[in-house]
Amino acid sequence: MKVTFQIWRSDSNGGQLKDYQTEITEGMVVLDAVHQIQAEHANDLAVRWNCKAGKCGSCSAEINGRPRLMCMTRMDQVPVDKPVTIHPMKAFPIIKDLVTDVSVNYRVKKRIKKFKPRKPDAADGTWRMAQSDIDRVQEFRKCIECFLCQDVCHVLREHDLHEKFAGPRHMVYTAALEMHPLDVEDRTEDLKKQEGIGFCNITKCCTTVCPEKITITDNAIIPLKERVADRFYDPLFRFFRLFTKKN
């Protein structure tokens, strides 16, 4: 079956969608179709990809307006009665065609305080952790850094507040460190001031697009928001903190 694709092609004026037709067969994913178009009609079409298994996070794009991994979007999941549109991620500057510059994410990540373990539990320099304690942060470690959550987040996408709001990916990264049973670093003040957690208005779009099904909003962002509320917005809690030690 021939399917029409409208793929973003950049040019000196910015760019536009360009129509391509290609044959779709059973089992194909969108990335296969893009590669086929590249081979048949547009040798200079730029597309970033690597593993084709949903684990490298390279082939992020917007398929019919929805941020998705091209390698994990089967053609039978996409309506083909109308042209299938493929845009680059809107939240980041375009390098060429479907390739965007996501380096802002690496700069933001560098600002987050690193893992700082407590003193070793045993004389041989090792630690003891309960599996149930580490289970909580294990979910966050599934992140493949595809940045689809950053792309769909309206704070970054519509308002370009990359410098003020770290975004969902970095909230997940911070949560993985902050909730780690060995970690003793304090990132609460940074969450409020540097990472701008207050900009998140919990619309859960990040959770919706995550290909690893990380419950970003409920398990990472909201618990971090609550920790910020403990420290900065809850007078009762501040009073009780005078009598309790940090766990």
Added chain:
Amino acid sequence: MINSGFGNTARKDLWWGRPLVVFLGLGSFIVYATWAAFQGQHYFLGNYLSPFYSPEIFGGSPHSWFGDKPLWWPLVLPFSPALLILWAPGGMRFTCYYYRGAYYKSFWADPPACGVGEPRKTYWGENSFPLILQNVHRYFLYLAILFVFLLAYDAWKAMWFTDAATGKEIFGLGIGTFVLAINATLLGCYTFSCHSFRHLIGGIKDRLSQAPVRKKLYDCASCLNRKHMNFAWFSLFWVMFSDVYVRLCSMGIWTDWRIF
């Protein structure tokens, strides 16, 4: 990388459907609850008390704690027992993490839906006044927990009917008993599935294995939390239906069938 304009999107699905349903659902509830709160009558029937009026701190029904309308109530303001208490559960829902995300989309188009352009170019989020006040949520949670117990007591009272012959209270079950019991259960599930509750009960700690009781409670709260949105909607609908039920029975339009 800039604001793309209201409604601008490449999405081809019915992205406006969900926000519209939320707008209609929440909007209908707000209109009905406001109307019902100002009525000040037909809010009880014998041992049944509408949850919109519970607890009845001051009021004209036998359920009132401290008697009739207080003398200090300004004459220019209409009086209804519901006006004294509805701010608390209303505040709980208004500041609830789930509802916030839902009404920011449906009522404020911030954004209208995921990946859809917004009407405004500026954005402050919950980082500054007024939305920074949403952090008061946990205080409304404390009040909501109190309300859960009060509504559970109402459900208990709804099992005790006055015998017309002897004037004594006897145990019984009416349809209204089930209505109020389901109401208390759903509100309990909504309250104890709250993100703030989950945090305070255990999420605040990184090594919960050292506190087995809190670990169990945290696991229970986490389990409920996964269905928080469902509980939010079911409890919202049912609390409204409970008021409708008591109101229509009190007006004689519906009959409360007694099972025994």
